[in-house]
Amino acid sequence: MEMQKSTPRAQRLVLVPCPCQGHINPMLQFGTFLHSKGFSITIVHTQFNSPSPCNHPEFTFIPIPDGLTVPLATSGNIIAILLAINAFCKASLEHCLTTQVMKQEPEKKITCIIYDEFMFFSAAAANHLNIPSIILRTTSAANFLARITVIELHSKGLIPFPDSVSFDLVPQIHPIRFKDLPISPWDTIEKFMELIIDVHDVKISSAIICNTTVCLDESSLAWIQKHSRARIFCMGPLHKITTAASRTLEEDTSCIEWLDKQSHKSVIYVSLGSIASIGENELAEMAWGLANSKQPFLWVIRPGSITDSDWIELLPQEFREAFGERGFIVKWAPQREVLAHGAVGAFWTHCGWNSTLESISEGVPMICKPCFSDQKVHARHVSKVWKLGIELGDEFERREIERAVRKVLVDNDGEEIRVRAKDMKEKIQVSMSKGGSTYNIVNELVELIMGF
Template sequence: MAQSVIQNDQDEALLTFIACIIYDEVMYFSPAIANHFKIPSIMFRTCSATSLLVRAVIPKLHLQGCLPLPDSILQDPVPEHYPLRFKDLPVTKFEEQTLRLMTNLFNIERSSAIIFNTIDCLEQSALAIIRHQKQLPIFPVGPMHKLAPDSTSSLLEEDTSCIAWLDKQAQDSVIYISLGTIASMNAKEVEEMAWGLATSKQPFLWVIRSSQKIASEWMESFTKDFKILVGERGCIVRWAPQKQVLAHEAVGGFWTHCGWNSTLESLCEGVPMICRPCFGDQNVTARYVSQIWRVGWQYENELEQGDIEKIVLRLMVEEEGKEMRKRARDLKHMVEASINNDGPSHNSLNELVEFIMSS
């Protein structure tokens, strides 16, 4: 009995310092804890608002007996989710455990509110639908990396030597290639990419991480020989300070896996994209980049040297790429307006603070 009283006193003392719990969507059990302590719980989604809506389709497909997805419907449009096709849904390998997780992730009504790392001008329609469906306060305060521009969330050591190399390149001349921290390329893909970049004659900054798919000895030898071949026209690093790279005036294009953070960072700097999504929400984002915002091209088939050369030249040199670069910079200005004083993201952040203080 005495121990219970002491525990209650400790809980009350702790609560004097806690206004609410802000939790990642994967920690879907957090609202129950917040409810126990009678404090608000706010979900923080690091992916797009659209991806939240799309995930709700997957349990419905399961009930209809359509999982795994049959080949016959992969190219068909997903009803009420233009421009997505069934092949774009974030389902790669169907398992009952995955379905249960997705069901829990979409069951957000127990939360007091939702924070989105997105921007109203990018996802106005999706945000409006979520507000209507969930009847919860929604706070799109993105892009988060612009709120704390001097911080870094990189888990890998950044090689800043590439910035000095970029300083020597002409404006909009460099194609930047990086597939994020998880996606990997096998030896054949690396070779095709390398020779495609070489024959394009375009300056490039290429991030090649150590990968379990490729023996480190092979990669080290290949990289050394390739650097000799391309000379000063290419720069290869294990990891780059991406936000700084994308903001550099020499960078005119970004070959990306379309992770949400990378996409936001590219949009914020007005850099058009070549999209090669690998899994999950990346497919959703790539479709929006190419079909809705029209600041990138998505490529889905296996690419060889000749394809890569054409793709790079299409973006970096040809008139079509220049028009896409202009659209990307127009969108950049819209994003900047959102985070400036009295912009939607700026106002959402103030409203979030007021919501927490008044709860």
């Protein structure tokens, strides 16, 4: 993506990522872009789940104490972890900025602090030190609106909602059903609301960067801008404005050689992300659905992602014999390279926002099987609004899986999905080309930061 000329590397930006993998990667991608524009980049991060400095030698990485006890850090309760970090880290960040960052190369002033929306303590620290701050949102604008709706419904006593309305549409955010609302499974609704309300308080930040694109989220973005005092910069897909990739799990690149031998747009790529897990019955249904579709598949099965199993020991032996060379199973794949490969014709995904954007950017239709939180919102938009894929039902049954795979890859009733996916890829490419909406917005943001 061609951009305007770089600025001299005399301005330092401090980036504060949220310690969750789906949030770390977009922040580091954005940092790589900003570094290419001439800014000096310092990453201030929690000790919990800290990013690897070796992947970005051009950055300065500084860990700060996060106050987490070992039981909390290992609990898996991300809501409790984020609340604890925000309660503790304002003082940690202020101390870090004044004792380390400002004293390192003092000729480089801190121009701005850019922080993940879930690290909102950063805004208070920046305000205390009279440093401008900018928010990075790593989810879709549609999901942000869904969170606002959750706040409103909870204030009216309508959340939690009874099972009888689970499949009813939520007023004003069609086609989201009550069961699709982005409510965390990790803690009480009260703790979740405490976190989300603070996330949405943006009164002291200068701007909001959204990792999305106007051609996907235009109506949601318009509503957010109308109701926000901070200017919105729609910068996505962030992974497309830089060639940098942030790897956390070891990738098996042998799958690319296997893809090279497959026919054009024939392969279904299956990956349920870095967190989700499934049971033995779900594994068997997935396996036989893929086998019975008669389509080639590349399947990522993350070690430990199958309950009571280290890796693929629970895969039925008959299934392994049935697919032969038509299937390829890896522990982790270079996803961006896979989705860009000409042999990949569809993506079975959990609909995390990074994966969703990567698939849309390459024109790859999706089979959606969301697990929790924002994934459900994205799955509904992929299938019902953008119409770039289909969503599997709750039954998770092999015949449904077989039909879904064949529909998105080869059957005539999936042709409209395939055409729309190709068209959306082209729209994103146009937006990122010179004169396009994303191209112009990116340059406007650089000018704003340089003007602080």
